[in-house]
Amino acid sequence: xxxxxxxxxxxxxxxxxxxxxxxYVLIDSIGGKHGVFEDHVEFLKKHFQLxxxxxxxxxxxxxxxxxxxxxxxxxxxxxxxxxxxxxxNLKIVASSGVGIDxxxxxxxxxxxxxxxxxxxxxSTDTADFGMTLMLASSRRLVEGYQxxxxxxxxxxxxxxxxAEVSGATLGIVGMGTIGYKVAERAKAFEMKILYxxxxxxxxxxxxxxxxxxxxxxxxxxQQSDFVLLSVSLTPQTHKLIGKRELELMKPTATLINIxxxxxxxxxxxxxxxxxxxxxxxxxxxxxxxxLPRDHPLLxxxxxxxxxxxxxxxxxxxxxxxxxxxxxxxAGLRGLPIPNEVLL
Amino acid sequence: MFRIPKANLQVMAGEELPGVLILDVGGxxxxxxxxxxLLKKHFRVITLKEFHENKEEMRKKIQSVFVFEGRxxxxxxxxxxxxNLKVIGNSGVGVDxxxxxxxxxxxVKVTNTPHAVADSxxxxxxxLMLTSARRLVEGCQxxxxxxxxxxxxxxxxxxVTKATLGIIGMGNIGYKVAQRAKAFDMRILYxxxxxxxxxxxxxxxxxxxxxxxxxxQQSDFVMLVVNLTAETHKLIGRKELGLMKPTATLINIxxxxxxxxxxxxxxxxxxxxxxxxxxxxxxxxLPRDHPLLxxxxxxxxxxxxxxxxxxxxxxxxxxxxxxxxVLNGKPIPSEVFPK
Numbered sequence: 001x002x003x004x005x006x007x008x009x010x011x012x013x014x015x016x017x018x019x020x021x022x023x024y025v026l027i028d029s030i031g032g033k034h035g036v037f038e039d040h041v042e043f044l045k046k047h048f049q050l051x052x053x054x055x056x057x058x059x060x061x062x063x064x065x066x067x068x069x070x071x072x073x074x075x076x077x078x079x080x081x082x083x084x085x086x087x088x089n090l091k092i093v094a095s096s097g098v099g100i101d102x103x104x105x106x107x108x109x110x111x112x113x114x115x116x117x118x119x120x121x122x123s124t125d126t127a128d129f130g131m132t133l134m135l136a137s138s139r140r141l142v143e144g145y146q147x148x149x150x151x152x153x154x155x156x157x158x159x160x161x162x163a164e165v166s167g168a169t170l171g172i173v174g175m176g177t178i179g180y181k182v183a184e185r186a187k188a189f190e191m192k193i194l195y196x197x198x199x200x201x202x203x204x205x206x207x208x209x210x211x212x213x214x215x216x217x218x219x220x221x222q223q224s225d226f227v228l229l230s231v232s233l234t235p236q237t238h239k240l241i242g243k244r245e246l247e248l249m250k251p252t253a254t255l256i257n258i259x260x261x262x263x264x265x266x267x268x269x270x271x272x273x274x275x276x277x278x279x280x281x282x283x284x285x286x287x288x289x290x291l292p293r294d295h296p297l298l299x300x301x302x303x304x305x306x307x308x309x310x311x312x313x314x315x316x317x318x319x320x321x322x323x324x325x326x327x328x329x330a331g332l333r334g335l336p337i338p339n340e341v342l343l
Numbered sequence: 344m345f346r347i348p349k350a351n352l353q354v355m356a357g358e359e360l361p362g363v364l365i366l367d368v369g370g371x372x373x374x375x376x377x378x379x380x381l382l383k384k385h386f387r388v389i390t391l392k393e394f395h396e397n398k399e400e401m402r403k404k405i406q407s408v409f410v411f412e413g414r415x416x417x418x419x420x421x422x423x424x425x426x427n428l429k430v431i432g433n434s435g436v437g438v439d440x441x442x443x444x445x446x447x448x449x450x451v452k453v454t455n456t457p458h459a460v461a462d463s464x465x466x467x468x469x470x471l472m473l474t475s476a477r478r479l480v481e482g483c484q485x486x487x488x489x490x491x492x493x494x495x496x497x498x499x500x501x502x503v504t505k506a507t508l509g510i511i512g513m514g515n516i517g518y519k520v521a522q523r524a525k526a527f528d529m530r531i532l533y534x535x536x537x538x539x540x541x542x543x544x545x546x547x548x549x550x551x552x553x554x555x556x557x558x559x560q561q562s563d564f565v566m567l568v569v570n571l572t573a574e575t576h577k578l579i580g581r582k583e584l585g586l587m588k589p590t591a592t593l594i595n596i597x598x599x600x601x602x603x604x605x606x607x608x609x610x611x612x613x614x615x616x617x618x619x620x621x622x623x624x625x626x627x628x629l630p631r632d633h634p635l636l637x638x639x640x641x642x643x644x645x646x647x648x649x650x651x652x653x654x655x656x657x658x659x660x661x662x663x664x665x666x667x668x669v670l671n672g673k674p675i676p677s678e679v680f681p682k
Contacts, residue, residue, distance in 0.1 A: 007465045033495040036451040074496045124504040128527065132477050135470035139651070141562070142483050144644040146629065149636050156645045158376055158412055164653040166462035188526030189466065290491050298487045306482040313477075 006294050023332050024049045024066040028240045036073050047325050053077050069328045075102050084111045093114035094324035094333030098122050101233040105343050115341040116327035121319040122311035127181030129310035130258045133282035134226050137254050137304050171224030174231030183209040194220045221248040234259035245274040254280040258310050261287030270296045284310045359669050360387045362404035364609045366414040368491045378659045391415050406535045407666045415438045422449045430669035432662040436460045439571040443681035454665035464648040465519035468596045471620035472564050475592050476501045476644055504528050509562030512569030521547040526624035532558045557585040571598035584610040592618045600646030622648050
C-alpha cells in the first residue's frame with residue numbers, strides 16, 4: 001500500500017482544499033550539508049507551510065503564533081527553552097532517526113509538546129550496516145583496498161590474513177528491532193548468536209534466529225568473537241562498555257558500535273586497542289561526531305570509523321520524512337501519533 | 344574439517360613418507376610455516392631449492408606437488424623430471440593456472456579444494472556488495488580526513504535489503520551467497536549452466552534465469568561466481584554491461600578474466616553502471632597506472648577471498664586428504680578433469 005493510500009484511510013477529510021490553510025512547520029533550512037533534502041520539499045509542501053529558522057527570525061511576530069510543529073532533521077533546529085517559550089502553539093516535535101538522546105523530553109513535556117521519532121524506518125539499513133562493519137573489519141577490507149591501489153607495488157604477503165565471520169560467535173548487546181534484524185542476518189552466516197537485553201525475548205523469537213540469552217553481559221563478552229552494540233543511549237547504557245567489559249572480551253574479539261558513542265567509554269577503548277586487550281573496533285558512532293582530527297582512534301590500523309551513516313540510503317531517508325509527516329499531521333489533529341516517544 | 348583416514352597415517356616400518364614438492368616454506372610466496380607443519384605429518388616435504396640442489400636423489404621421491412597460491416609453476420620441464428609424480432594437489436578451487444590437458448598426458452591427476460573455500464569466499468562476496476552499496480570505504484576516508492569539520496547528512500548509499508541480487512554461477516559458493524543474501528530479504532535471481540533442483544531453489548528463494556540477459560536487466564547487484572573456462576572468458580563485456588541497470592553494481596569473486604576489463608573501465612567512466620567491486624583482476628596486481636585504479640566508483644581488494652586463518656588451514660587439510668587418497672588408491676574427493 002502506498003503512503004498516500006494508508007494516510008487517507010486514517011486521516012479523514014481531504015487536505016489542501018480551497019480555503020483551508022496548511023499548518024506552519026518550523027525547519028532549520030533547506031539543502032546544503034544539514035538542511036532538509038531538496039527533493040523532499042515538494043512532498044512536504046503538499047502538507048505544510050514550511051518556515052526556515054531564517055524566515056522565522058525575520059518574521060517572528062507573525063510566525064511565532066502560527067508555528068504548530070517542528071520538523072527536526074538531524075538534530076536541527078536545536079530546541080531550547082527560549083524557543084519553546086516563543087512558540088505558544090507548538091504541539092509536536094517530529095525527530096528524524098530513532099535516537100532521542102539529543103532531546104530534553106522532560107522539558108518538552110512540561111510545555112505540553114509531544115515528540116515522535118522514526119524507529120522502524122532506520123532499522124533494516126542499520127542492521128545491514130552493522131553486518132557491513134563486521135565483515136569489513138574481520139576481512140580487513142579497507143586495509144586490503146589500500147594495498148590494492150597503493151602506488152608502492154609490493155608483493156602481497158601470503159601471511160596477510162583476516163578472520164572468518166562464518167561460524168564465529170556474535171554477541172548482540174541490545175536485542176530491540178535493530179539487534180534482532182542483525183541476528184536474522186548473522187544466522188545465515190551460521191554464526192553462533194548470543195544476546196543480552198533488558199528483557200529476554202520469547203522462545204519463538206529466540207529459536208527463529210538461534211539466539212541464546214545471556215542474563216549477565218559478562219557471559220556474552222567472554223564468549224564472543226564479535227560484540228555488537230545496538231542499545232539506545234540512556235543513563236543506564238551510558239559507558240556500558242568500559243575498562244572492565246573490554247577486559248572480559250577475548251583478545252581476538254572485535255567491538256562494533258552502531259548505537260551511540262557514549263555507550264562506550266572511549267578513553268578505555270583507546271587504551272584497550274593500544275594494549276591489544278581486544279583485536280579491533282568498528283565504530284559508526286563516536287563522541288563527539290566528528291572526533292577531533294588529532295584523536296588517537298583516527299590513527300589506529302585496527303579501527304574502522306564511519307561518519308554515522310548507518311541509515312544513510314535514499315529510500316530510508318524518504319521513508320523517515322514520510323513517517324515524520326504522518327506523525328505531525330496526526331499530532332495536529334489530536335489523533336493517536338504514530339511513533340510517539342513517551343516519557 | 345577433513346578427516347584423513349587412519350590407514351593413510353600408518354607408516355610401515357622402514358618406509359619413508361611420500362615426498363611432496365612445494366615452492367618454499369615462508370618468505371614472500373612460500374607455504375606458511377604452520378601449514379608446512381601439517382604437510383610434514385604426512386609427507387617428506389621437499390622445497391624446489393632442495394630439489395634443484397639434489398635432483399638425482401629427490402626426483403624419484405616426489406610423488407605429489409602441493410600448489411599454494413599458484414606456485415610452483417607446473418610446466419612440461421618439471422613434469423618430465425618427476426617420474427613418480429602421481430598427483431598435483433592444488434590449494435584453492437580455481438585451477439585455471441594449470442594446463443590440465445598437459446598434466447593429464449603425463450598420467451598425473453589434479454585435485455582442488457572446493458569445500459574449504461566456500462564459506463570465506465561467499466563471505467567476501469557479501470562483504471564487497473555491502474561495502475560498495477553503503478560506500479563504506481569513502482565513509483572511512485571522510486571520518487579520518489584532516490579536512491572533515493562535520494558530517495554531511497545528504498551523503499547517501501544504496502540499500503541492500505530487499506534489493507535484487509543476480510548470481511551468475513550457482514555452484515557451491517554461489518549457493519552460499521544466496522543463503523546469506525536471503526537473510527537480507529533480497530530477491531535472488533540466478534543463471535547457471537544447469538538449473539538447480541526445486542527444493543534447492545525454494546530453500547533460498549532463487550529464481551532461475553535461463554537467459555543471462557534477463558538476470559542482467561533486473562538486478563541491482565550482479566555477482567560473478569563462476570569458474571574461469573573457455574566459455575566464461577570475457578563473459579561480461581560491453582553488451583552485458585549495457586544490459587545492466589545504471590544503478591547496478593557488479594561484484595567479481597571469480598577470476599579477473601571473466602570480465603572484459605577495458606569494457607568495464609568504459610562502463611564505469613560513462614556511468615553505464617553505478618559501481619564495481621572486484622576481489623580479482625587480470626593481472627594481479629594491476630599495473631600501477633591502470634585506469635581501474637583511478638576510478639572513484641570501484642573497490643578493488645587483493646584477491647583475499649580465502650585469506651582467513653581458518654580457510655587457509657582448511658584448504659591445506661583438504662589438499663592433503665586429496666593427495667593421500669590418490670597415493671593410496673582410494674576414492675578421490677575432488678579430482679579435476681580436463682575438458
